[in-house]
Amino acid sequence: MRCPVCGYEDTKVIETRLSEEGFVVRRRRECPKCGARFTTYERYELGPSMVIKRDGRRERFSRDKILRGVMIACEKRPVPYDEVEKLVDRVILKLQGMGKKEVETTLIGELVLKELRNLDEVAYVRFASVYREFDSIDHFLETISELKEGKGREEER
Ligand SMILES: [Zn+2]
Structure with a gap:
């Protein structure tokens, strides 16, 4: 997942959590290059x-x-x-x-x-x-x- 701030491609996952219902995976990520932190959500379509x-x-x-x-x-x-x-x-x-x-x-x-x-x-x-x-x-x-x-x-x- 690309860093939304600087565009660096190899961001790290620092935390993964599953929603109570088990339908959504929430990941905290960090960019090793600029230090930006962001969250991504993965859900069923x-x-x-x-x-x-x-x-x-x-x-x-x-x-x-x-x-x-x-x-x-x-x-x-x-x-x-x-x-x-x-x-x-x-x-x-x-x-x-x-x-x-x-x-x-x-x-x-x-x-x-x-x-x-x-x-x-x-x-x-x-x-x-x-x-x-x-x-x-x-x-x-x-x-x-x-x-x-x-x-x-x-x-x-
Ligand atoms: Zn970055």
Whole structure:
């Protein structure tokens, strides 16, 4: 792995760690030439190949895109980045489990919402407002009441 600072090719691995779920390998590396330290992640390329958008157009499936959406929803919330990454990985594993080559963006959105509900309520509402395209205050209130009902269900478990 090439040093991102000076371009030296023979960087050293100084620490290797496996994520709790065992799906991600995290490596701390050091460049012997300039002393820069950096981290690399190695993960499975999971998930469907394509997503189907609302209007029927297809697009390449992208983990980064889901990650970005969740990060925006979690902005300035007390949610560690690590939790955001794990959330996205859980969503992708679920999609993977469905065994479909193409999935609707609406399905991805619903899976993300289900996870966000347990993580952060404000992020949940933010994500829902973008993804469900709130067009009225009623629609907004509907989502809030869903959140409250869902909470009741979680506690019964
Ligand atoms: Zn270097």
